[in-house]
Amino acid sequence: MLMVSEGNPSMVEGDRIQEVLREYLPNHRDIPEKLVEAMSYSLFAGGKRLRPSLVFAGAQAVGVDPDKVRPLAAAVEFVHTYSLIHDDLPALDNDDFRRGKPTCHRVFGEDIAIMAGDALLTEAFSIISRDQECTDLSAHRNLLDAMGQALGARGMVGGQVRDLMASQEFSQEDLEAVHSGKTGALIAFCMSAAAIAFAKPQAVITAIKEFGLEVGLAFQIIDDVIDETGTLEEIGKNPGSDRSGNKLTYTVLMSTTEATELAERTFVSASHQLASVALDPEPLMAVAHLMVHRRA
Amino acid sequence: MLMVSEGNPSMVEGDRIQEVLREYLPNHRDIPEKLVEAMSYSLFAGGKRLRPSLVFAGAQAVGVDPDKVRPLAAAVEFVHTYSLIHDDLPALDNDDFRRGKPTCHRVFGEDIAIMAGDALLTEAFSIISRDQECTDLSAHRNLLDAMGQALGARGMVGGQVRDLMASQEFSQEDLEAVHSGKTGALIAFCMSAAAIAFAKPQAVITAIKEFGLEVGLAFQIIDDVIDETGTLEEIGKNPGSDRSGNKLTYTVLMSTTEATELAERTFVSASHQLASVALDPEPLMAVAHLMVHRRA
Numbered sequence: 001m002l003m004v005s006e007g008n009p010s011m012v013e014g015d016r017i018q019e020v021l022r023e024y025l026p027n028h029r030d031i032p033e034k035l036v037e038a039m040s041y042s043l044f045a046g047g048k049r050l051r052p053s054l055v056f057a058g059a060q061a062v063g064v065d066p067d068k069v070r071p072l073a074a075a076v077e078f079v080h081t082y083s084l085i086h087d088d089l090p091a092l093d094n095d096d097f098r099r100g101k102p103t104c105h106r107v108f109g110e111d112i113a114i115m116a117g118d119a120l121l122t123e124a125f126s127i128i129s130r131d132q133e134c135t136d137l138s139a140h141r142n143l144l145d146a147m148g149q150a151l152g153a154r155g156m157v158g159g160q161v162r163d164l165m166a167s168q169e170f171s172q173e174d175l176e177a178v179h180s181g182k183t184g185a186l187i188a189f190c191m192s193a194a195a196i197a198f199a200k201p202q203a204v205i206t207a208i209k210e211f212g213l214e215v216g217l218a219f220q221i222i223d224d225v226i227d228e229t230g231t232l233e234e235i236g237k238n239p240g241s242d243r244s245g246n247k248l249t250y251t252v253l254m255s256t257t258e259a260t261e262l263a264e265r266t267f268v269s270a271s272h273q274l275a276s277v278a279l280d281p282e283p284l285m286a287v288a289h290l291m292v293h294r295r296a
Numbered sequence: 297m298l299m300v301s302e303g304n305p306s307m308v309e310g311d312r313i314q315e316v317l318r319e320y321l322p323n324h325r326d327i328p329e330k331l332v333e334a335m336s337y338s339l340f341a342g343g344k345r346l347r348p349s350l351v352f353a354g355a356q357a358v359g360v361d362p363d364k365v366r367p368l369a370a371a372v373e374f375v376h377t378y379s380l381i382h383d384d385l386p387a388l389d390n391d392d393f394r395r396g397k398p399t400c401h402r403v404f405g406e407d408i409a410i411m412a413g414d415a416l417l418t419e420a421f422s423i424i425s426r427d428q429e430c431t432d433l434s435a436h437r438n439l440l441d442a443m444g445q446a447l448g449a450r451g452m453v454g455g456q457v458r459d460l461m462a463s464q465e466f467s468q469e470d471l472e473a474v475h476s477g478k479t480g481a482l483i484a485f486c487m488s489a490a491a492i493a494f495a496k497p498q499a500v501i502t503a504i505k506e507f508g509l510e511v512g513l514a515f516q517i518i519d520d521v522i523d524e525t526g527t528l529e530e531i532g533k534n535p536g537s538d539r540s541g542n543k544l545t546y547t548v549l550m551s552t553t554e555a556t557e558l559a560e561r562t563f564v565s566a567s568h569q570l571a572s573v574a575l576d577p578e579p580l581m582a583v584a585h586l587m588v589h590r591r592a
Binding site: 026028030031032034035036039086089091092109110111112114115117118119121122123125126129130134136137140141143144145147148149151152153154157158160161162164165 | 430456
């Protein structure tokens with residue numbers, strides 16, 4: 001329904017997700033206005049809303065009504081936004097612009113940006129704790145633990161630290177460890193979240209997670225390719241800027257053609273993960289296909 | 297048992313808490329070493345371990361075996377440490393030293409310090425999700441939601457933002473709003489966490505929370521007094537440094553004698569909160585007494 005609706009699916013989906021985010025943005029009068037402004041500025045700065053789409057697709061794949069994972073969809077976008085705000089800080093990537101708009105710390109100052117990130121991360125856990133329907137205590141535990149693992153020292157933060165500390169002599173294995181933490185862990189969590197919350201069989205959860213990790217990797221490889229081959233207009237920054245900024249990228253290790261082929265092989269390998277378990281692969285395959293075959 | 301043991305209670309308590317922290321520090325081989333070093337450096341930089349003590353005292357007050365709240369005790373110290381690391385950053389309080397040791401960003405760099413804080417916050421939620429025994433789904437939900445509220449935009453982060461944005465023309469009410477968020481919310485959560493996790497009556501939870509908020513305020517007032525009256529040796533920094541640093545303090549609004557009296561009145565008022573509910577006030581009163589009648 002959500003990813004495969006007729007007409008303009010991405011717009012229908014996008015509107016729905018904007019609405020979900022607005023619903024869960026904290027708006028209590030006890031919250032300093034500036035903090036809500038900074039959180040809201042970055043939340044509504046025009047992302048692709050990929051992660052909420054993955055939550056909805058993951059729900060459809062295992063037969064859960066997408067309306068039942070609205071809190072999860074909001075929470076993962078809160079988390080993604082927190083990670084962008086902190087990554088953009090002067091002490092990390094030092095990015096002044098994101099998607100053509102000044103980054104959070106350029107608008108609100110570094111202090112407020114750090115706090116806005118902290119608040120978004122915290123609210124994400126609150127939203128799931130309070131609002132996400134779960135079938136039982138162990139499903140609730142597993143869901144929050146899986147999110148913590150995806151985001152913490154073994155997941156997103158760990159991947160970012162690996163990236164910060166990487167030397168210019170890196171192997172493909174090092175690069176996979178960076179991206180599996182920075183990008184893959186959250187993508188795998190998004191896809192498997194509904195299955196965890198609604199206590200689907202462990203084999204189903206594991207298959208979706210493995211699928212998500214591989215698709216996340218293919219997504220990242222294509223990101224590096226697009227950074228080389230996209231136009232300024234398509235990607236909102238100068239082509240080749242990641243590679244010239246001394247970041248670790250696949251296009252340092254191989255040609256863009258080889259990288260595109262690697263992404264394709266990774267995507268095909270990922271699709272096998274969904275073959276032998278009891279779920280409908282279509283919703284996850286559809287969004288994964290868009291992730292790996294995009295041009296910007 | 298924990299707070300009132302014979303001999304040297306604070307040392308017994310301190311050893312026990314060190315052990316709990318070591319137990320929950322993530323040590324998986326997938327985690328970048330530098331990240332664990334930074335998290336561990338700040339966790340073991342010699343704090344008073346007040347917040348874990350409050351968790352244990354809160355457990356005793358409502359008849360819960362303190363061994364059953366070890367994960368909670370670890371989690372709240374993780375959270376407290378995260379908040380110190382982020383508050384010390386150059387963009388916020390810009391502190392080079394804490395408890396006589398270089399702050400996390402001075403040792404590991406700002407980038408790793410921001411990430412270490414993010415990881416500690418995330419791990420705190422993971423520890424509770426995974427390891428904290430709860431009686432049922434609704435207790436587990438309430439526990440994590442209460443922690444989220446205490447830490448998020450309405451709690452600790454909100455208080456910090458209020459502090460950052462405060463002008464020098466502030467009222468006692470403004471100051472209370474800052475401290476109730478920055479300090480009081482987490483203290484109240486620590487004290488009430490066992491009662492929430494083990495589904496004690498709502499009246500008991502509310503009474504402990506109100507007690508914690510008032511004790512937190514008295515604690516902060518005394519903090520400001522000690523900043524004026526303590527010696528360099530006692531407080532590890534130059535006396536009067538907070539006031540001269542243009543921070544909002546009670547000693548700008550009133551004399552140290554008046555502030556001490558206000559703290560005492562607040563403490564007495566707090567103690568009434570515990571009078572009419574079914575709990576043993578002694579463990580909480582004992583630790584609160586130490587908090588408000590300390591000299592450093």
